[in-house]
Amino acid sequence: MSRLARRGLIALGVAVLGMAVAVLQVTVADRVAMPGGVAPDLPLVAAVLAGLARGPTAGMLAGFAGGLGLDLAPPSVHPAGELALAFCLAGYGSGRASGWAGRSVPRRLVVVPAGAAAGEALRALAAAVLGDPGITAAAARHVIPWAVGYDTLAGGTLVVLAALAARARARHGLARRGLARRSPARRGLARGWLEGRGPGGGWQAVPGIRRPAGPRVPGDFALRRAIAGRAPGVRRATADGIAPRGAAPAGIFSRGTGPGRAFSRRGVPGRTVAGRTVPGRTVPGRTVPGRTVPGRGVSGSALSRHIRAGRRAMPGSGWRASPRGGRSFRISWRRASPSRRGRPRRAGGTP
Amino acid sequence: MRDTRRTRIALGGLLAAAALLIAAGRLGAAYPLRALGGTMLGAAERGMASATGSLAAVLGGPGAAGSGAKVNELERELISARLELSAERLDRAEYDQLARLLRLSSRERYRVVAATVIAVGQGWEQAVTLGAGSRQGVRAGDTVLNGAGLVGTVTRVSPSTCTVLLDSDAGAVVGVRLAGSGLLGWVTGSGAGLSGPALLRLRVLGPATGLATGEEVVTSASVGGRPYVPGIPVGVVIRVLSAPGPQGSLTATALVRPYADPAALDVVGIVIAGRGLT
Numbered sequence: 001m002s003r004l005a006r007r008g009l010i011a012l013g014v015a016v017l018g019m020a021v022a023v024l025q026v027t028v029a030d031r032v033a034m035p036g037g038v039a040p041d042l043p044l045v046a047a048v049l050a051g052l053a054r055g056p057t058a059g060m061l062a063g064f065a066g067g068l069g070l071d072l073a074p075p076s077v078h079p080a081g082e083l084a085l086a087f088c089l090a091g092y093g094s095g096r097a098s099g100w101a102g103r104s105v106p107r108r109l110v111v112v113p114a115g116a117a118a119g120e121a122l123r124a125l126a127a128a129v130l131g132d133p134g135i136t137a138a139a140a141r142h143v144i145p146w147a148v149g150y151d152t153l154a155g156g157t158l159v160v161l162a163a164l165a166a167r168a169r170a171r172h173g174l175a176r177r178g179l180a181r182r183s184p185a186r187r188g189l190a191r192g193w194l195e196g197r198g199p200g201g202g203w204q205a206v207p208g209i210r211r212p213a214g215p216r217v218p219g220d221f222a223l224r225r226a227i228a229g230r231a232p233g234v235r236r237a238t239a240d241g242i243a244p245r246g247a248a249p250a251g252i253f254s255r256g257t258g259p260g261r262a263f264s265r266r267g268v269p270g271r272t273v274a275g276r277t278v279p280g281r282t283v284p285g286r287t288v289p290g291r292t293v294p295g296r297g298v299s300g301s302a303l304s305r306h307i308r309a310g311r312r313a314m315p316g317s318g319w320r321a322s323p324r325g326g327r328s329f330r331i332s333w334r335r336a337s338p339s340r341r342g343r344p345r346r347a348g349g350t351p
Numbered sequence: 352m353r354d355t356r357r358t359r360i361a362l363g364g365l366l367a368a369a370a371l372l373i374a375a376g377r378l379g380a381a382y383p384l385r386a387l388g389g390t391m392l393g394a395a396e397r398g399m400a401s402a403t404g405s406l407a408a409v410l411g412g413p414g415a416a417g418s419g420a421k422v423n424e425l426e427r428e429l430i431s432a433r434l435e436l437s438a439e440r441l442d443r444a445e446y447d448q449l450a451r452l453l454r455l456s457s458r459e460r461y462r463v464v465a466a467t468v469i470a471v472g473q474g475w476e477q478a479v480t481l482g483a484g485s486r487q488g489v490r491a492g493d494t495v496l497n498g499a500g501l502v503g504t505v506t507r508v509s510p511s512t513c514t515v516l517l518d519s520d521a522g523a524v525v526g527v528r529l530a531g532s533g534l535l536g537w538v539t540g541s542g543a544g545l546s547g548p549a550l551l552r553l554r555v556l557g558p559a560t561g562l563a564t565g566e567e568v569v570t571s572a573s574v575g576g577r578p579y580v581p582g583i584p585v586g587v588v589i590r591v592l593s594a595p596g597p598q599g600s601l602t603a604t605a606l607v608r609p610y611a612d613p614a615a616l617d618v619v620g621i622v623i624a625g626r627g628l629t
Binding site: 019020022023024025026027028030031033037038039041055056057060061064067068069070071072073074075076077078079080081082084085088089092123124127130132133134135136139143147 | 358361362365366368369370371372373375376377381384385387388389391392393395396399400403468469470471472473474475476477478479480506507509512513514515516520521522541542614615
């Protein structure tokens with residue numbers, strides 16, 4: 001299928017979805033009697049969420065389609081195009097803010113009310129400019145806060161649910177692929193956590209991530225594959241926040257503008273993985289959540305401690321960290337003395 | 352993700368399209384799009400309303416227990432009776448005058464089409480969509496009322512649905528007369544918002560001696576019974592705001608509580624008037 005045809009198809013799909021949301025709005029949402037006599041504007045919420053999830057283009061397309069649906073769906077008595085204009089701008093704005101929000105739920109929960117407020121205000125403004133006699137200061141003071149509140153409630157709930165679902169799915173996907181416990185190669189994959197926050201926002205394999213020079217170690221292919229974006233499961237797993245919180249960042253740092261990190265407890269030469277993932281389990285009476293334990297001897301944790309402590313090298317390992325401006329580092333490996341090579345090293349050795 | 356030049360061009364295109372639509376609507380050229388949207392989305396709304404209706408019936412919600420047709424029929428009878436009562440209550444002599452003036456035939460009965468609300472106006476608008484359209488004989492300008500009183504007038508019709516501008520909309524103007532004193536005036540809606548029952552604003556031309564709390568407001572006559580059939584009760588005056596003083600304005604203002612609650616409409620009747628009336 002040609003690119004143009006595919007784009008046309010996508011636009012058509014968005015238009016149909018927008019109309020469907022508009023119909024849902026007037027037949028269901030607006031008929032539910034709620035305190036304040038106002039209902040959430042589903043097309044506006046959809047536009048803000050689309051912008052957050054997919055960027056400005058998706059946001060403005062969704063806003064335009066949903067707004068046009070509301071403009072044309074029967075009980076509308078306002079000029080057609082009014083809501084398309086207002087919601088399109090709101091979706092675009094939320095798309096612009098998506099870079100700042102990334103995948104962070106709290107930040108998204110800031111963008112949602114801001115986008116809703118912008119959309120409702122723009123809508124009232126457009127209606128007032130076009131001469132709607134219903135837009136009075138008293139009515140605006142009543143309608144806009146209630147509408148923004150309901151929009152925020154609806155959008156915020158969806159944001160939180162989506163985050164929870166993504167988390168559960170990632171966990172489930174990992175378990176299904178057996179990434180957590182089965183074959184050594186897959187274990188390598190599961191452990192080659194890759195986590196990065198790129199300039200565009202969101203967890204992703206950042207193009208700026210580069211594996212530092214150094215000897216290869218068995219199992220390190222997992223990391224390389226992950227960096228190349230070819231490792232199934234890894235990106236999704238990390239993308240959804242499963243990357244071990246507080247685990248040792250080792251080996252690779254993002255050179256992007258954000259605080260990107262790559263985790264690999266296999267990416268350190270001469271080191272066997274000592275960290276382990278403890279699956280969640282239920283013991284009588286309570287549920288123990290799963291966690292990742294950096295084990296004794298994980299070089300990365302030592303390295304990160306060094307870096308955080310302001311030191312630039314890890315004694316005895318050959319690993320160096322040089323600042324690249326801001327909070328990013330370039331990690332390099334230089335062979336230390338030959339006598340040291342191959343010898344097991346103690347992690348967290350005295351700095 | 353990023354805001355590129357292309358994204359901005361696309362944004363400009365969409366905004367221009369929306370502005371073009373608004374301009375076309377101003378010039379009255381957006382009618383085909385409106386008609387298409389009304390037909391297609393109206394049909395979708397009908398489907399959606401029947402789906403939610405049957406869902407409510409399954410869940411055993413009130414008023415949805417498989418007796419929709421019966422409710423419709425009863426409501427229709429009630430509205431017919433209400434119309435007859437309105438005609439009776441109009442002063443006989445006055446009615447004859449009106450009838451001659453407006454070429455209404457007093458023997459001609461109004462036909463009432465019962466319809467249910469399938470969609471409700473969004474945001475600032477006080478409008479509803481009914482599940483009856485031009486196939487049922489509805490035309491723009493028909494009066495809509497329910498068992499309690501006046502609801503609004505039909506503004507737009509598609510084959511299977513019609514849009515009703517409620518008299519509580521800020522843009523709706525209903526010509527009325529006071530049932531007791533016979534003073535003429537008009538009521539306008541207060542629009543969206545302001546929790547509690549939406550009050551209408553009544554303005555009366557001339558001396559306000561007859562303007563008193565508790566007086567009933569009914570629709571006054573309009574040509575061919577459109578957009579409002581005469582004599583339909585609208586509401587009751589609850590507060591007189593201002594009387595035309597010796598130095599003041601020419602009109603007196605009062606607040607009217609409507610009989611029909613615009614927030615709780617379900618089955619309404621559309622008065623098919625002006626057809627076959629010479």
